[in-house]
Amino acid sequence: MLNGHSSVDQSINDSFQSFDSSAPLPEISKEFLKKLTESAQKIVERDGNLPLFTFINTAYKELTLNWLCNVAEFNNTLQRTIIVATSELFCRKLKSEWKEVICLSLRLGAEYEGSFEWGRQQYVNLLKIRAKIMLHLVQKKLPFVLFETDAIWLKDPTELFENRTFVDDADIIVPTKGYTHKGDTYSFDPMLVYPTKATLSLFLEMTRRLIKRKRTYDQDILEELCKNQFNGVICRQFEWNEIADGKWFKLSENERLQYKPYIVNNNYYVGVDNKIARQSINGLWFLSKMHRCVALKVRKALKKYNQTKN
Template sequence: MSRGLENPFVMMTLLNKAFLPFALSWLCNTKYMDVHKHVLFLTTDTQTDAMLRHHWPDVTSVVLHGVDSKRNESYSQVGYVKLMVKRTIAILSILEANTAVFLFEVDCLWKRNPLPFLQSQNLVDIVATKVSKEEFVVAGGFLYLFPTNSTKQLWGALTKRLLVLFDKIRFLSPETSVSEGDNDQQYLSILIGKNYVGIRYKLLFDEEFPDGSWYNLTLAERSAMNPYIINNNWLVGNYEKIERAQRWRHWFIRKDFTCDEQNIALNFQNLNSVDSIL
């Protein structure tokens, strides 16, 4: 069955106050890519939701009930895991409505719109990237989920496992550490790795969807690549991520939160060196 741009889909990402600047920059980055009408921001607090609606009134956002997180939640802590449980439940509801879900993150640069490419992968149920080259760990923040029966069954199993975990940690403080083996990313990787319900998946090439190590490559190595998305990760701290994005002209908002049209225009050029934009 052909599944493409004509079929319903939602682009979903989780957002709190700490990540709001990244969301606003990403919205400017993708301003002319005709994707905003598909975006759904799941916000964790009313202040973030209000700011988003103020600056981008045509973009859809909803506040998650039962959470109020303005902090930069840390991986493998109770607060983070609870947010992932909420997100997983929301995704299952959308899949059960026969709507595809593109789960993405906003701390990245979109060089090209990846949607036509992702939606052309119509022989699989899930399109994903790996976290590590050494082991099979699927990145929980970048997934294209086709609403097939296999995807729905797998996501239902993932949701059940996370709800069991939620019951164990529900009364713990948000800062309490959780085993690194207990989160949505690890559970999902196990299910996919075991070929649960015959799930069909495709892992994307690093050359097209590189992680933050792209910034440390040589000019020759970067010039040989034509990525869709460059992830601004493998760097600790939001301030550090913003500083790197600004240095590379990969930051698309000004201090007043309006779009930096010059940087948006530069992004459509094939600029692979800091020196070429200074």
Template sequence: MGQLHHRPISLLSPNALILVLAILVIIGVFLPWARSPLLLFPNTNPSSSLLPSVSDWRDYSLAQAAEFVAKDGTVIVCAVSYPFLPFVNNWLISVSRQKHQDKVLVIAEDYATLYKVNEKWPGHAVLIPPALDSQTAHNYGSQGFYNFTSRRPLHLLQILELGYNVMYNDVDMVWLQDPFQYLEGSHDVYFMDDQFEIKPLNHSHEFSIPDQNGRTNICSCMIFLRPTNGSKLLMKKWTEEIQSQPWSRSNKGNDQPALNRALRKTLDQVDLYLLPQSAFPTGGLYFKNATWVKETKGKHVIIHNNYIEGYDNKMRRFHDFGLWLVDDHALESPLGILESPLLLFPNTNSSSSSSSSSLLPSVADWRDYSLAQAAKFVAKDGTVIVCAVSYPFLPFLNNWLISVSRQKHQDKVLVIAEDYATLYKVNEKWPGHAVLIPPALDSQTAHNFGSKGFFKFTSRRPQHLLQILELGYNVMYNDVDMVWLQDPFQYLEGSHDTYFTDDRTTIKPLNHSHDLPIPDRNGVTYICSCMIFLRPTYGAKLLMKKWIEELQSSSKSFEGNDQPAFNWALNKTANQVDLYLLPQSAFPTGGLYFKNETWAKETKGKHVIVHNNYIIGYDNKMKRFHDFGLWLVDDHALESPLGKLE
């Protein structure tokens, strides 16, 4: 038997061939699953459980996330909005160099951050509702910044209540050494002083003595807490202090003064520990006192880039001091390289050479991309095709786009993103074809038919359309639960102001009138607000303004969606607007197309746009598209400008 261990194995021998075949079978079975980021890295943290199964990162809870990332009972937390992702990456590089990246949990303050981080690093980001507006969350002194920072003690308290130690860092920090070696003893709370007056190297670790005005200036940006009664008490008191002095124009603050008040008020009940200044210096000392920096060289542990305002200023200072690591060391971060979609694809619009469309404008962030810029970029022959969508419905957007692309009209599509996750995802895949018209909505509720969130989502439609008309463009609006079977533009006969479809299921003759239908016995028409074509005429603009008025009417402020108000507006302006009802055989409602098989057969070949309405629920809509052979994404995703959305 000993000789067999030394016998050379020929690749052409029967045993070797069987072994190779077995390996190929295993690869063939399991490799396709690797397309899912959740399964590519099922467990990168040896001390935590497997990543829990969640169908959408919106459903990922803080308890699940903390359990997944915790190591040795500890979680490292940062909170961030999308514009600061480069700073997260910079901070993560420094944390990774100290071998602590596995226990990092990114608290995403918007959906764009939630999905981007979990796309790159599954399981390491969680969003604790509500999502914030990332446009304002990083502007120091603004109400958005106050809202962003004031949630900090609530997040930390929740983690403490789960039983974990927690270290919080702002992402404008860089680790030069391992900070955990400085957490001496078993105190409740560890923190750093934000004063830049120099302390002796052997200074006291007790809470700072207040100044002559009775104030202290402990930094709220670097804290370590143990899950003790003392720590929890401090977090609760911090929350109380924030709530007692909310943001106002005269009090444009952040959460730090409230932390200091809470520290002073709980001083006798909480075991506090002030970290050494030489190891945890404030930015006002480290970046502004070169002599002190030289004298304490080798002692610095975490550097905080504060005492300076502005994204660009912070980045420049990190660059100047050799602390901007992202440019040369991005692969040391779990997030890897975060490329700017604006630079990757400066112009992907094949129609941009036409006189109606220009090159993609230079914008530093998609948040700054205006509707005027977007419409100019996508417009072709003076026309823009518009849809509005929230993140959960991106698969339906992709399905619709495949059908639009088959009719060669995709270049003039503009996606009105109702949340930042959609804005960044679409522009990452298809630069310039998505715009967000503030404020962003909560994508958790925007797609639930009949909810107030759905009403807010649909009720903005006439405002969006009016803005595009005012820019001088024709505009076609579609809901994304539609599929194009033919080119709809050939049916826009004449030069009417407004073209629309009837949402009733009553069968019309093939040669029916194109006038606004006669109201029923209750004085109601049932025109669909989901497929409209408008020319930039006085009549079309008047209709949009009346639609907006009807939505704002106090007696009709909540009807579940915008369609009743649209019908009231049509009836009230019928004598002032040139209206055109599109043929039912070409633009059938879902209640007819999907529910009347005889009619569908009799009108076969005439159908142009099919609307998947008269059914409620994401899964139900998808199933019906599947059943009727209209779910195109599974086999034809590459025909969409967005490609495959993993």
């Protein structure tokens, strides 16, 4: 499969027809993949910027609306965002409020619309589907940034991403974990992905393992493949003070102000409602009770965490 990029022009579904799966995944239509490819190509050709890509189900709709409200303060972020959602209805709602954003629906069935506990089979299946979509983008030789919407962007990371593009010899760049006591250091998002031969090899292997095994997680596979430099892949990392994670929420206010991260991921916390409550308690929930964007709240938070400390 890795020889001569022979799989590049095949359907993403056909690429994995020989793999065993105890829980068959819904098909990803060629029409959807065509729209995704065209959307990403348009962003690259128009701006020369990396498309920002995320994959959500309906349970993440409020977190996604909050993220959109957050990044609307930054120039040209919404215009290069591609949201793949499992609900066509949510895509229509999103487009009515945020016309600049590309939202593509990928309907998978009602069983994929809930809020799943980490480790549930539906959750694992969504990781598999996301991996297949990412592999498709790499096969089409498109660079992109994978991100998740349960995050706060305290500064526009465009310059950070562009600087890494120019100076790094990396195939992919990911954050460093805040808690490394178990020996794991590679976090998963945001992930800068460059469509090199080594990256293609990594995503083919990641997707193969995810589909073949019932209870395997993409982050664990990434950790192993990056540490072992699988087929020569080079994985670089952002510093923790550039891309922070859930450890940031455990810091005191004074400690937080010592750092100036571009992005804070709201991880190490299970459950959508819990994530929303955590952001709200910390003044990082920007939606009204009617789920409308309150830009003033965003500006207040950005000013707080970007002020120069005397």
